[in-house]
Amino acid sequence: MSATMEQGAARRLRLADLHKTYRSRGREPFAAVRGIDLDIEPGEMVALLGPSGCGKTTTLRMIAGLESVTSGSVRIGEREVGDLPPGKRDIGVGFESYALYPPLSVRENLAYGLRARRSMPDACIRERVEAVAERLEVTDLLDLRPAALSSGQKQRVALARALVRNPPVLLLDEPLSHLDAGQRQRVRRELKVLQREFGYTTIVVTHDQLEALSLADRMAVMDGGTIQQFGTPDEVFDRPANRFVADFVGEPAINLVPGEAADGAVDVAGAGRLPAAVSASGPVEVGLRPQDCRLAAEDTPGEGPAATVEVLEDLMEFGLATVALDGNGTRMVVQTEGGASWAAGDRCRVQAPAERVHVFAKDTGERLS
Numbered sequence: 001m002s003a004t005m006e007q008g009a010a011r012r013l014r015l016a017d018l019h020k021t022y023r024s025r026g027r028e029p030f031a032a033v034r035g036i037d038l039d040i041e042p043g044e045m046v047a048l049l050g051p052s053g054c055g056k057t058t059t060l061r062m063i064a065g066l067e068s069v070t071s072g073s074v075r076i077g078e079r080e081v082g083d084l085p086p087g088k089r090d091i092g093v094g095f096e097s098y099a100l101y102p103p104l105s106v107r108e109n110l111a112y113g114l115r116a117r118r119s120m121p122d123a124c125i126r127e128r129v130e131a132v133a134e135r136l137e138v139t140d141l142l143d144l145r146p147a148a149l150s151s152g153q154k155q156r157v158a159l160a161r162a163l164v165r166n167p168p169v170l171l172l173d174e175p176l177s178h179l180d181a182g183q184r185q186r187v188r189r190e191l192k193v194l195q196r197e198f199g200y201t202t203i204v205v206t207h208d209q210l211e212a213l214s215l216a217d218r219m220a221v222m223d224g225g226t227i228q229q230f231g232t233p234d235e236v237f238d239r240p241a242n243r244f245v246a247d248f249v250g251e252p253a254i255n256l257v258p259g260e261a262a263d264g265a266v267d268v269a270g271a272g273r274l275p276a277a278v279s280a281s282g283p284v285e286v287g288l289r290p291q292d293c294r295l296a297a298e299d300t301p302g303e304g305p306a307a308t309v310e311v312l313e314d315l316m317e318f319g320l321a322t323v324a325l326d327g328n329g330t331r332m333v334v335q336t337e338g339g340a341s342w343a344a345g346d347r348c349r350v351q352a353p354a355e356r357v358h359v360f361a362k363d364t365g366e367r368l369s
C-alpha cells in the first residue's frame, strides 16, 4: 500500500486556552469547554478520556471547525485555523454524527474526498480505497449503500473514510464503539498500525480505558470542560494528579479511603498505618489500587491496616478480595493471586509499598504525595 499512500506530513496540533460557551435562546449560557491547553507532537496519538458531558466531542468539533470557538486558539503546524472552514483544515474526522452520503455506495463514499481534491488519478484513488477497505474489513461492503449497513459496519466505513485521505491530523470520536469484541480488537490494532505507518497526529475519544491504554502515546483526562491531567498512560496511572483522575482511570477502581497523614506514613481509616511519600500532616484521602495491595496474615510483621475478608471472587488468573477495615468497617478491594485461599471471616492485614500509596488533600483532592 505504501506505493499508493504517501506519508501525510505529520503536524503539531496546539490548543491554547480554548473555550466554548453554548448560548441558546431562553436558556442560561453553558460553558462546555473551559480553557483547554494541549500541545500534541507531530505523529502523536492522544486519547481523550472523561465522563459523559465533560466536553470531549465539543473539543473535537471545535478543532475540526464543525463548531465555532468562543475564545482561544487552534493551531495546526504553524497555522491558526480557528477561522478556516472545515474543508480547509486538512483534518480527517470520524464522528458518529458525520454521516455517510446515503445515495453513494461505500466505495464512492470513500473516494469522494480524494476526488474532490482533483489531484489524484482515478486508478490511484481506486487502489487507495481498496487498500484501506481491506485493512478495515469493509471490502465486502464496497458496493453497498450506507442504508444497508449495520451500525458496526457504518462505523468501520466512517473510519476508512477518515483514513483514506491520509490526513495530517485525524480526529476520532468513539470510532470503535459499535464493533463486537473481536472486531474491535482487530480494527484497533489496524488503526494503530496505520497511524504509526503514516504518522497522523491523532486525537481519539474513548470511553474504554483499555482502548486508551493500547492506542495512546499520551492521554488527556477531562472533567467539567477542563483537562485534569495530560501524560503517558504510565504517568496517569502511577501518579494521578488528583482524586478525580485516580478514581476515573484504572480497573477495578482505586480504593479511596479516609486517612490521617503524619511522619511519612498514613493511618488508613484508623485501622493501621502504611508508609507513604507524604510530608503533609492531617486528614487526607488515601488512594490504593487493588493491584498494588496484597493481603498478608494478620500476624505478619510490618505495617498495614487490619481487616476481615468479606468475599473472595476467584477470576482464575487472580482473585478480588473485598475486605472490611477494622474500626468503622470501611470496605476495600484487594487483588490476590489466582487460587488464593482466603475465605470470608479470615483476619488479614492490607499491605502496599510506599510508592504505591497515593495521598490526596481532603478538601481540594490534589495529590500530596
Ligand SMILES: Nc1ncnc2c1ncn2[C@@H]1O[C@H](COP(=O)(O)OP(=O)(O)OP(=O)(O)O)[C@@H](O)[C@H]1O
Residues within 6 Å of the ligand: 022, 023, 024, 030, 032, 050, 051, 052, 053, 054, 055, 056, 057, 058, 059
Ligand atoms: N449544541 C449545544 N447546545 C447546548 N449545549 C450543548 C450543545 N452541545 C453540547 N452541549 C452540552 O455541552 C456539554 C458537553 O457536551 P459534549 O458532547 O462535548 O460531551 P462529551 O464529553 O462528548 O460527552 P459524551 O461522552 O456523552 O459523548 C454537555 O453538557 C452538553 O449537554
Ligand SMILES: [Mg+2]
Residues within 6 Å of the ligand: 056, 057, 058, 173
Ligand atoms: Mg461525545
